[in-house]
Amino acid sequence: xxxxxxxxxxxxxVLTGLVYGLMALGLSVIFGVVRVVNFAHGEMTTVAMYFAVxxxxxxxxxxxxxxxxxxxxxxxxxxxxxxxxxxxxxxxPEHSQFILLVAVAIxxxxxxxxxxxxxxxxxxxxxAFDSFKIGPLIxxxxxxxxxxxxxxxxxxxxxxxxxxxxxxxxxACADNYTGAQVIGLNVPRLYALTFGLxxxxxxxxxxxxxxxxxxxxxxxxxxxxxxxxxxxxxxxGSMSGALAGGxxxxxxxxxxxxxxxxxxxxxxxxxxxxxxxxxxxxxIFGRRA
Amino acid sequence: xxxxxxxxxxxxxxxxxxxxxxxxxxxxxxxxxxxxxxNGAGKTTLFNMIAGVFSPDGGTIVLSGERINDLSPxxxxxxxxxxxxQIVRPFPALSVEDxxxxxxxxHRHLVPDARAHAGEVLRQLDxxxxxxxxxxxxxxxxxxxxxxxxxxxxxxxxxxxxxxxxGLRPTETDRMVSILKELNRSRGLTILLIEHVxxxxxxxxxxxxxxxxxxxxxxxxxxQVVRDxxxxxxxxxxxxx
Amino acid sequence: xxxxLAENVSLRAAIALVLLLLALFVAPWFANDYxxxxxxxxxxxxxxxxxxxxxxxFAGQLSLGHAIYIGLGAYTTAVLFSxxxxxxxxxxxxxxxxxxxxxxxxxxxxxxxxxxxxxxxxLTIAFAEFARIGFDHLSYVGGSAGFFLPVAxxxxxxxxxxxxxxxxxxxxxxxxxxxAVVLCHIMVRSRLGYFWKAIRExxxxxxxxxxxxxxxKLIAVVISAAMTSLAxxxxxxxxxxxxxxxxxxxxxxxxxxxxxxxxGLGTLFGPILGAFMLTGLAETLTTTLxxxxxxxxxxxxxFYGICLLLVITVLPEGVWPWLYRRLGLAGRSE
Numbered sequence: 001x002x003x004x005x006x007x008x009x010x011x012x013x014v015l016t017g018l019v020y021g022l023m024a025l026g027l028s029v030i031f032g033v034v035r036v037v038n039f040a041h042g043e044m045t046t047v048a049m050y051f052a053v054x055x056x057x058x059x060x061x062x063x064x065x066x067x068x069x070x071x072x073x074x075x076x077x078x079x080x081x082x083x084x085x086x087x088x089x090x091x092x093p094e095h096s097q098f099i100l101l102v103a104v105a106i107x108x109x110x111x112x113x114x115x116x117x118x119x120x121x122x123x124x125x126x127x128a129f130d131s132f133k134i135g136p137l138i139x140x141x142x143x144x145x146x147x148x149x150x151x152x153x154x155x156x157x158x159x160x161x162x163x164x165x166x167x168x169x170x171x172a173c174a175d176n177y178t179g180a181q182v183i184g185l186n187v188p189r190l191y192a193l194t195f196g197l198x199x200x201x202x203x204x205x206x207x208x209x210x211x212x213x214x215x216x217x218x219x220x221x222x223x224x225x226x227x228x229x230x231x232x233x234x235x236x237g238s239m240s241g242a243l244a245g246g247x248x249x250x251x252x253x254x255x256x257x258x259x260x261x262x263x264x265x266x267x268x269x270x271x272x273x274x275x276x277x278x279x280x281x282x283x284i285f286g287r288r289a
Numbered sequence: 290x291x292x293x294x295x296x297x298x299x300x301x302x303x304x305x306x307x308x309x310x311x312x313x314x315x316x317x318x319x320x321x322x323x324x325x326x327x328n329g330a331g332k333t334t335l336f337n338m339i340a341g342v343f344s345p346d347g348g349t350i351v352l353s354g355e356r357i358n359d360l361s362p363x364x365x366x367x368x369x370x371x372x373x374x375q376i377v378r379p380f381p382a383l384s385v386e387d388x389x390x391x392x393x394x395x396h397r398h399l400v401p402d403a404r405a406h407a408g409e410v411l412r413q414l415d416x417x418x419x420x421x422x423x424x425x426x427x428x429x430x431x432x433x434x435x436x437x438x439x440x441x442x443x444x445x446x447x448x449x450x451x452x453x454x455x456g457l458r459p460t461e462t463d464r465m466v467s468i469l470k471e472l473n474r475s476r477g478l479t480i481l482l483i484e485h486v487x488x489x490x491x492x493x494x495x496x497x498x499x500x501x502x503x504x505x506x507x508x509x510x511x512x513q514v515v516r517d518x519x520x521x522x523x524x525x526x527x528x529x530x
Numbered sequence: 531x532x533x534x535l536a537e538n539v540s541l542r543a544a545i546a547l548v549l550l551l552l553a554l555f556v557a558p559w560f561a562n563d564y565x566x567x568x569x570x571x572x573x574x575x576x577x578x579x580x581x582x583x584x585x586x587x588f589a590g591q592l593s594l595g596h597a598i599y600i601g602l603g604a605y606t607t608a609v610l611f612s613x614x615x616x617x618x619x620x621x622x623x624x625x626x627x628x629x630x631x632x633x634x635x636x637x638x639x640x641x642x643x644x645x646x647x648x649x650x651x652x653l654t655i656a657f658a659e660f661a662r663i664g665f666d667h668l669s670y671v672g673g674s675a676g677f678f679l680p681v682a683x684x685x686x687x688x689x690x691x692x693x694x695x696x697x698x699x700x701x702x703x704x705x706x707x708x709x710a711v712v713l714c715h716i717m718v719r720s721r722l723g724y725f726w727k728a729i730r731e732x733x734x735x736x737x738x739x740x741x742x743x744x745x746x747k748l749i750a751v752v753i754s755a756a757m758t759s760l761a762x763x764x765x766x767x768x769x770x771x772x773x774x775x776x777x778x779x780x781x782x783x784x785x786x787x788x789x790x791x792x793x794g795l796g797t798l799f800g801p802i803l804g805a806f807m808l809t810g811l812a813e814t815l816t817t818t819l820x821x822x823x824x825x826x827x828x829x830x831x832x833f834y835g836i837c838l839l840l841v842i843t844v845l846p847e848g849v850w851p852w853l854y855r856r857l858g859l860a861g862r863s864e
Binding site: 096099117221225228229232261 | 594651827
């Protein structure tokens with residue numbers, strides 16, 4: 001084995017990590033503003049993956065293009081869920097919110113099971129086996145596209161929060177709930193919008209994930225956990241932290257799989273989570289509270 | 290009389306802002322000692338250092354001859370310092386009685402003993418008839434008294450009161466003053482209070498310390514302090530005595 | 531209010547309780563095997579719910595990783611029994627020790643480093659997931675291929691080795707549940723229980739009245755972990771097979787917290803009522819769908835999820851506090 005192999009695995013880890021980071025970004029945005037931990041995050045991701053699978057299987061539409069409409073559908077779903085379902089739970093204790101979202105997760109996962117059955121589905125694009133050769137690197141085309149798309153979506157979201165009035169209003173809500181109400185912002189609507197945006201990230205990430213992994217209905221919890229790990233490592237509520245955390249976890253998981261056995265890579269990931277929670281709860285990339 | 294609490298050269302900074310600046314004073318056994326001063330003078334920070342919530346950046350806090358700097362709030366309470374919070378924080382879902390029982394259990398191991406003690410304290414503070422009510426449903430004056438009852442039930446040598454009169458009507462203030470006087474007289478309880486209500490300070494305190502920008506600008510008997518030029522300029526000038 | 535539910539037990543409540551116990555005691559003589567397995571499942575959830583409730587309902591610490599204690603209890607006693615012939619009754623001590631040690635370690639780290647709220651919940655998940663993957667790779671206990679206890683066709687039940695028929699497990703689970711309720715009843719009315727409730731309500735205020743919150747939170751985790759490990763022992767000897775993906779899974783952690791939240795957090799009968807209602811609901815859905823000829827995997831769980839959603843929306847405090855008021859069991863009105 002040469003160092004090339006490590007480099008290749010690391011690059012692959014970076015690209016997959018970006019996609020996971022985008023999914024986690026959704027969780028982070030929702031928590032950062034609405035202060036609700038979305039325990040149905042992974043199930044929403046699988047729903048998005050199934051959308052991509054079905055659109056590809058029936059109409060032959062490429063998930064990379066369908067990413068936009070799928071994100072739109074998830075946006076509507078997230079908006080409605082926050083507006084009608086979660087909003088009354090905003091001031092309730094965490095365990096209450098947890099049960100609510102677990103219930104949503106159960107319904108989504110089993111709804112998928114009813115519609116699609118237990119078999120694994122995947123998307124086989126024409127470029128599934130293509131790769132780019134850059135010097136000693138051989139980069140998988142699918143992962144490269146997915147990684148770049150993840151960066152694009154995240155950049156759009158950053159721009160929204162930084163440069164638009166609506167984005168600024170949402171950030172005001174996150175900083176000071178009462179203050180936002182006092183100056184007349186429609187907080188429930190902004191919360192719903194935020195949840196929608198978080199869900200849209202999940203939609204885009206899910207569409208891309210359908211290119212990289214097979215999807216089955218019970219996949220949700222593992223995505224939820226992965227998203228937790230990423231946002232906590234990156235700093236809960238921090239947007240850039242989520243992407244950085246995604247890359248870090250992606251690389252670590254990929255390298256751990258190479259050095260040790262692939263099935264045990266989760267242990268490294270959770271070990272890192274424990275260490276971060278204990279010694280740097282604001283996240284590796286987060287600012288000290 | 291010996292000093293129950295002595296504070297020497299106490300300082301605390303928050304990110305460069307000096308909240309308490311080399312403050313020294315002594316509270317004698319059996320005294321009622323008031324700390325007054327404008328908002329932001331560092332009174333609550335001082336309290337939180339004595340109660341163990343913050344550890345001081347410099348100086349010492351000595352209680353009955355033992356240094357209590359850097360002890361945790363629960364250990365300081367076990368050493369005999371009871372406190373109230375400026376913004377009251379009863380245990381909301383517990384009944385009034387249970388709130389006080391929790392505190393009474395600090396030095397008692399059996400619940401019936403603690404309940405008996407809690408009953409006494411509640412009677413003293415006119416809360417006995419409301420003992421079955423949920424704490425979250427009480428009115429503000431009642432919550433203030435519950436806060437006091439809870440602190441008393443831990444059998445403190447020194448009671449720290451953070452603005453217990455704030456938000457009370459004059460008659461309620463007078464009632465609170467007479468309760469505190471009675472506690473001080475009957476049990477010899479030493480009281481250190483932060484107060485804005487000058488009426489209560491004048492009626493209660495044997496000694497007054499005036500803080501401004503984290504430092505002591507005057508200390509003495511109440512009627513002497515209110516005539517102090519520096520005090521009038523920095524603090525009392527803005528308010529009615 | 532919730533905390534006092536158990537304290538002023540009225541005569542009506544006492545009579546109802548005795549009648550319920552009596553009915554449960556004679557139930558196996560009338561129940562068929564199916565009903566018996568459902569009741570066993572109910573008691574399993576009532577017991578684990580009770581154990582979890584100590585941490586969350588009494589001391590206010592949200593654990594979402596209790597599967598780790600189930601798994602440790604299950605594997606410890608199963609290994610001792612299968613490899614060394616140690617009776618589960620003796621092995622339980624080892625299980626309790628293992629779970630208590632892990633609980634103490636998790637609690638120590640979390641509370642020392644001030645990991646609280648959502649972060650604490652996620653930390654508990656992380657430890658459980660860590661254990662799951664770890665056991666997947668522990669070849670000594672079969673790894674992901676699972677661990678199997680020796681099974682034969684029993685004509686008689688052997689209580690000492692816990693090999694036998696469902697009726698033995700029924701009484702065992704009933705006994706465990708009753709013991710757990712009694713233990714919790716004693717604890718919650720003691721000094722310990724008062725300190726826990728104070729910590730749950732307001733940790734800073736609890737410290738201000740002299741409570742060493744670190745110590746009492748740690749005690750809550752250790753007791754809860756030790757009790758949960760016994761549910762793991764039951765799990766191992768009742769099901770006879772253990773897979774890390776199953777015993778340590780996040781689903782195991784989630785299912786055991788549903789009953790106490792559904793029934794009423796911080797109450798003694800909430801977890802029991804919740805276990806009856808949720809398990810009953812699940813089984814009713816199974817039989818109803820079967821009777822309707824609906825054979826779609828997932829359909830039952832969708833209904834289950836909808837019911838969960840409705841109840842948590844309508845009765846956020848859980849069913850028991852509401853029912854308690856409705857039945858007029860409260861000793862005095864507030």
